[in-house]
Amino acid sequence: MATTKADQQPIVFTLRSFPFIPSFEERFSEKFKTLKRNDISMPLNQFLTTHPQSHSVRALICGAHTPVTSETLNSLPSLGCVLTTTAGLDHIDLAECRRRGIVIGNAGTVYSEDVADFAVALLIDVLRRISSADRFLGGKHVGIVGLGSIGFEVAKRLEAFGCIISYNSRKKKPSVPFPYYSNVLDLAANSDVLIISCELNNETFHIINKDVMLALGKEGVIINVGRGALIDEKELVQCLVKGEIGGAGLDVFENEPHVPVELFELDNVVLAPHKAVLTLESFSALHELVIANLEAFFSNKPLLSLVKND
Numbered sequence: 001m002a003t004t005k006a007d008q009q010p011i012v013f014t015l016r017s018f019p020f021i022p023s024f025e026e027r028f029s030e031k032f033k034t035l036k037r038n039d040i041s042m043p044l045n046q047f048l049t050t051h052p053q054s055h056s057v058r059a060l061i062c063g064a065h066t067p068v069t070s071e072t073l074n075s076l077p078s079l080g081c082v083l084t085t086t087a088g089l090d091h092i093d094l095a096e097c098r099r100r101g102i103v104i105g106n107a108g109t110v111y112s113e114d115v116a117d118f119a120v121a122l123l124i125d126v127l128r129r130i131s132s133a134d135r136f137l138g139g140k141h142v143g144i145v146g147l148g149s150i151g152f153e154v155a156k157r158l159e160a161f162g163c164i165i166s167y168n169s170r171k172k173k174p175s176v177p178f179p180y181y182s183n184v185l186d187l188a189a190n191s192d193v194l195i196i197s198c199e200l201n202n203e204t205f206h207i208i209n210k211d212v213m214l215a216l217g218k219e220g221v222i223i224n225v226g227r228g229a230l231i232d233e234k235e236l237v238q239c240l241v242k243g244e245i246g247g248a249g250l251d252v253f254e255n256e257p258h259v260p261v262e263l264f265e266l267d268n269v270v271l272a273p274h275k276a277v278l279t280l281e282s283f284s285a286l287h288e289l290v291i292a293n294l295e296a297f298f299s300n301k302p303l304l305s306l307v308k309n310d
């Protein structure tokens with residue numbers, strides 16, 4: 001049998017959730033020798049500890065629903081690179097990657113514009129469904145929690161609607177013209193709308209708690225396109241049911257795919273099944289980025305979307 005270019009390549013282990021487009025999958029498997037877990041009924045770590053090729057895996061592709069735990073990493077002794085198809089990193093044991101010198105690449109900014117569009121669409125939907133003319137978007141004070149690439153794209157779009165933007169993030173961003181709040185509670189107290197687009201980590205878990213929701217107030221709207229666990233979901237449901245906040249647009253939930261049943265009953269809530277990034281444009285850009293990252297890794301160059309993990 002003729003040897004293809006892929007036979008000479010180190011092995012890339014692709015976990016299931018990589019959103020391949022068929023033509024891309026072909027290109028990908030010509031370029032890279034891949035190990036796939038076809039039988040997903042076998043637990044991942046059992047597959048890895050019994051599969052002889054696990055020892056030769058140099059790069060791993062994962063997604064939001066395929067956690068990369070220390071156990072997984074320990075079953076891949078030659079692993080040097082983890083590429084996630086997500087912008088978020090909360091499914092990866094970052095400390096273990098750091099300890100083992102494994103580089104991490106994420107989806108960079110490929111989703112930012114689509115997620116920002118989606119956040120704005122959710123907001124318009126929440127406001128227009130329940131409101132009379134005095135609740136339209138113009139003049140609303142919008143607080144953005146997490147002014148990364150998504151948050152910034154949201155700000156650009158909402159400024160064009162005449163909204164007044166301010167934000168909270170770990171640090172004040174010197175190049176940004178919007179007022180900064182170092183504390184989410186103060187941001188909520190001064191906003192009509194909170195857009196949640198920060199990353200989920202130990203510091204941001206339940207950053208939107210009951211106090212923040214009460215500070216946002218009865219007319220306040222929350223849009224979450226980050227991660228479900230950024231909001232204390234039980235409290236969110238209570239606040240919505242009791243009318244302590246005005247509405248919510250949610251693309252993410254604390255225990256996906258579970259969605260609290262109470263939310264389905266509420267007219268002032270718009271629910272979406274974690275689909276803000278699901279566009280052909282986002283995925284095509286992601287696929288190019290994954291290939292470019294693997295090529296960079298295998299030629300000892302820095303990843304294009306290298307994650308800072310120190």
Ligand SMILES: O=C(O)C(=O)CO
Binds near residue numbers: 064085086089107
């Ligand atoms: O990029 C991410 O973090 C996502 O949630 C994609 O769905």
